[in-house]
Amino acid sequence: QVQLQQSGAELVKPGSSVKISCKASGYTFTSYDMHWIKQQPGNGLEWIGWIYPGNGDTKYNQKFNGKATLTADKSSSTAYMQLSSLTSEDSAVYFCAREGLTTTGVMDAWGQGASVTVSS
Amino acid sequence: DIQMTQSPSSLPASLGERVTISCRASQGISNNLNWYQQKPDGTIKPLIYYTSNLQSGVPSRFSGSGSGTDYSLTISSLEPEDFAMYYCQQDASFPWTFGGGTNLELK
Numbered sequence: 001q002v003q004l005q006q007s008g009a010e011l012v013k014p015g016s017s018v019k020i021s022c023k024a025s026g027y028t029f030t031s032y033d034m035h036w037i038k039q040q041p042g043n044g045l046e047w048i049g050w051i052y053p054g055n056g057d058t059k060y061n062q063k064f065n066g067k068a069t070l071t072a073d074k075s076s077s078t079a080y081m082q083l084s085s086l087t088s089e090d091s092a093v094y095f096c097a098r099e100g101l102t103t104t105g106v107m108d109a110w111g112q113g114a115s116v117t118v119s120s
Numbered sequence: 121d122i123q124m125t126q127s128p129s130s131l132p133a134s135l136g137e138r139v140t141i142s143c144r145a146s147q148g149i150s151n152n153l154n155w156y157q158q159k160p161d162g163t164i165k166p167l168i169y170y171t172s173n174l175q176s177g178v179p180s181r182f183s184g185s186g187s188g189t190d191y192s193l194t195i196s197s198l199e200p201e202d203f204a205m206y207y208c209q210q211d212a213s214f215p216w217t218f219g220g221g222t223n224l225e226l227k
Contacts, residue, residue, distance in 0.1 A: 035216075045156075045207055045218040061215035095164065105211030106154045106169035113162050 002026040004096050004111035011117045016086055020114045022079040022096030029077035030054040033099040035107055036070060036081050040092045050099065051079060086118045122146050122210050126219030132227040137198050141222045143208035145189045152212035153191045155184055158205040158221075167206075168193065198224075 007021040022034065036048040049060035053072035060068065067090070069082045083090055093115050097107035123146035133139050143153065151171040158164045166175045168184040171191060181196040195202055203226050208219040 044220045045209070047209075047216040047218070059214060063215070093162065097164075100169070103169050103173075103175075105152055106166055106175070107156075107209075108166050108169075108175065110164040 002098065002109045004098065004109055006094075006096060006111040006114040009115040009117070011119065012086055013120055014087055014118055017082060017084045018086065018116055019080055019082045020094055020096075020116070022081075022111050024077045024079065024098070027098075029072075030074055032101055034070075034072065034079045035097045035099055036068065037095045037097060037107075038092045039095065039113070045095075048081070048094075053077075053079065083116065086116075088118050090116060091118045092116060121215055122149065122213060122217050124208055124210055124217050124219040126206075126208055126222050128222060129220060130223045130225065132225050133198055134227045135198050135200065139195050139198060139224065141193045141206055141208075141224075143186075143191045143193070143219050145191075145210055145212075148188050149210045149212035151187060152210055153184075153186065154209045154211065155182075155193045156207045156209065158207065160204070195224075 003025045005023045010018050012018045030053045033050045033052050035050045038046040048064045048068050051058045051070040051072050058070050072079045093113040095113045096111040098109040100106050100108040125144045127142045153171050155168040157167050167178050167182050172184045183194050206222045
C-alpha cells in the first residue's frame with residue numbers, strides 16, 4: 001500500500017536550517033507530484049509547493065520562495081524539504097502529500113507530519 | 121490568491137445527526153474543490169475530490185456538492201469516527217489554498 005514516512009521531530013535554533021525527509025513506498029515515486037504543506041499549532045493548512053520527482057520540476061507558493069527548497073532522490077524514493085533562516089514563525093508541523101495521478105489536484109496520500117520547533 | 125472561507129468553524133453534533141459544512145471561495149473555482157479529514161492524532165486523509173467524487177474507501181454517508189464559489193460537505197448520519205477537523209481545498213489555481221477548518225465535535 002502507498003506509504004509516506006516522514007522524518008522525526010526537530011528542535012532547531014533560530015537562523016539555522018533544517019531538512020525534512022519523506023520516504024515513499026508502494027508506488028512509482030517518479031510518476032507522482034509530491035506536495036508539502038505547513039500547519040502551525042492551532043492553525044489551518046498552508047500549501048508550500050510541489051516537486052515532480054521524475055525530472056525535479058518544482059513550483060512554490062510565492063510566500064515560501066527563499067524559505068523552502070524541495071528536492072527528490074530517485075534512488076531512495078525520498079523527497080526532501082529544506083527550510084532556511086529559521087524563525088519562530090517556522091515552528092509548525094510539515095506534511096508531505098502525494099497528488100493523485102488520475103485524480104489530479106487532490107492529495108490522495110499523506111505523511112504523518114514532521115514537527116519543527118525553532119527555539120534558542 | 122484564492123481565499124477559502126469555511127463555516128462554521130466549530131460544529132457540535134450528536135451521533136446519527138446529519139451535518140453540513142460550507143466552503144466559499146473568493147472567486148469561481150469551477151468545481152476544483154476537495155475535502156480532507158484530520159483526526160486528533162494529526163492523520164490527514166482525503167474524502168472528496170472535484171466537488172462530489174468520493175475518494176476510494178470513504179463511506180457513502182459522506183457527500184459533496186456545489187458550484188461556482190459555494191461548496192458543501194454533508195455527512196448523512198454521524199458515526200463516532202467522524203468527529204474530527206475538516207478542511208476544504210481548491211486546486212483551481214496556484215497557490216492551492218485551504219479553508220480555515222471546521223471542528224466537528226461531539227455535543
